[in-house]
Amino acid sequence: MQVLDRAAAHEARGHRVVRLEVGEPDFNTCEPISAAGIEALRRGQTKYTSALGIAPLREAIAHQYEQRGVRIHPERVVVTAGASGGLLLLAAALLNPGDELLITDPGYPCNEVFAAAVGARARSVPVSPVNRFQPSGRDIAAAWGPAVRGALLASPANPTGTMVPANTLGEIAGVIDSRQGFLIMDEIYQGLTYAPVDYTTVLEIAPQAIVLQSFSKYFGMTGWRLGWVVVPEALIDGITRLAQNLFISPPTVAQHAAVAAFTPAAMAEHEARRAQFAQRRQRLLQGLEAHGLRVPVAPDGAFYLYVDVSSSGLDSETFCLRLLDEFHVSCAPGCDFGSNDAERYVRFSYTTDLESIELGIERIGRALERFRGES
Numbered sequence: 001m002q003v004l005d006r007a008a009a010h011e012a013r014g015h016r017v018v019r020l021e022v023g024e025p026d027f028n029t030c031e032p033i034s035a036a037g038i039e040a041l042r043r044g045q046t047k048y049t050s051a052l053g054i055a056p057l058r059e060a061i062a063h064q065y066e067q068r069g070v071r072i073h074p075e076r077v078v079v080t081a082g083a084s085g086g087l088l089l090l091a092a093a094l095l096n097p098g099d100e101l102l103i104t105d106p107g108y109p110c111n112e113v114f115a116a117a118v119g120a121r122a123r124s125v126p127v128s129p130v131n132r133f134q135p136s137g138r139d140i141a142a143a144w145g146p147a148v149r150g151a152l153l154a155s156p157a158n159p160t161g162t163m164v165p166a167n168t169l170g171e172i173a174g175v176i177d178s179r180q181g182f183l184i185m186d187e188i189y190q191g192l193t194y195a196p197v198d199y200t201t202v203l204e205i206a207p208q209a210i211v212l213q214s215f216s217k218y219f220g221m222t223g224w225r226l227g228w229v230v231v232p233e234a235l236i237d238g239i240t241r242l243a244q245n246l247f248i249s250p251p252t253v254a255q256h257a258a259v260a261a262f263t264p265a266a267m268a269e270h271e272a273r274r275a276q277f278a279q280r281r282q283r284l285l286q287g288l289e290a291h292g293l294r295v296p297v298a299p300d301g302a303f304y305l306y307v308d309v310s311s312s313g314l315d316s317e318t319f320c321l322r323l324l325d326e327f328h329v330s331c332a333p334g335c336d337f338g339s340n341d342a343e344r345y346v347r348f349s350y351t352t353d354l355e356s357i358e359l360g361i362e363r364i365g366r367a368l369e370r371f372r373g374e375s
């Protein structure tokens with residue numbers, strides 16, 4: 001938040017800030033989705049819906065899993081107010097006061113807040129470049145304690161962009177099963193991957209897992225606040241009651257718009273955007289490495305690079321604040337994502353166009369000259 005506020009202050013003073021801290025696509029929602037949303041408004045589809053979402057959307061979501069060889073009944077698809085709404089529902093359904101939830105450090109910073117909101121606690125599993133910033137089955141087993149009820153992992157993850165390899169995922173699922181725990185896999189960056197992947201959903205490997213998904217990232221719909229979870233049958237009743245009470249229903253216009261997200265025209269647009277992200281990723285990776293910054297693990301997906309800035313001679317928070325104040329490039333310090341080696345890492349997002357990325361790389365080069373010259 002400090003970085004956001006400072007970046008905005010520099011912009012207000014007329015400086016061009018290269019924004020490499022933003023966690024949402026710079027593209028607007030594509031035309032077929034927006035058109036469907038406008039049409040829904042015109043037709044007056046503005047009332048509450050079923051708490052679990054409209055049938056055509058739940059069916060469309062189930063269908064796109066089926067196209068990937070995973071059969072799930074639409075009843076198991078729960079449409080939510082973003083993945084954030086899904087996280088709140090899952091926390092409320094699965095955790096009691098005093099329970100513990102395993103999460104990774106670094107990881108998505110809000111995860112621990114969802115656990116805390118229902119009186120539970122997050123227990124961190126430190127991850128590092130040695131395991132591509134993802135836990136192994138052994139790490140999960142070692143972190144498990146009497147109060148742990150399950151694990152929440154992400155693949156690809158924020159802030160590192162790395163995926164859990166398929167064989168590791170199988171091991172993790174086995175460890176959790178043997179403890180009668182639950183595995184929630186946050187797949188909100190699925191689709192935004194840049195090399196062949198060995199699975200597209202945890203359900204291919206662990207059919208009993210819970211999937212957290214969103215229309216925010218791959219589908220470019222952050223502001224529409226729409227996501228979904230896929231839950232085992234045994235959870236449907238509890239989740240239904242919670243959804244009715246906590247949300248009444250997910251946003252109606254957004255749901256009608258999102259039905260169009262899976263049409264061939266919209267998917268072609270999403271894939272074209274993915275190709276642009278791939279180009280940007282490549283350029284930023286090259287540019288930072290050419291300046292001697294280490295990217296210990298080339299990410300598989302999302303739109304982030306998790307970069308070791310220790311060669312600058314500064315800790316990551318000072319690096320971010322000075323890069324912003326003196327060179328007008330904003331990025332997110334590792335301490336936003338946990339405490340494990342956080343002073344070494346910075347997250348750069350490539351959610352801006354190539355021209356801005358070039359400018360950012362050039363400014364970062366000048367910044368490093370200055371910082372290294374001082375130490």
Ligand SMILES: Cc1ncc(COP(=O)(O)O)c(C=O)c1O
Pocket residue numbers: 023081082083084085108154157158186188213214215216222226227
């Ligand atoms: C890993 C991860 N999970 C969940 C979310 C929440 O996304 P939303 O509520 O927009 O679907 C985010 C947002 O950045 C995220 O990075």
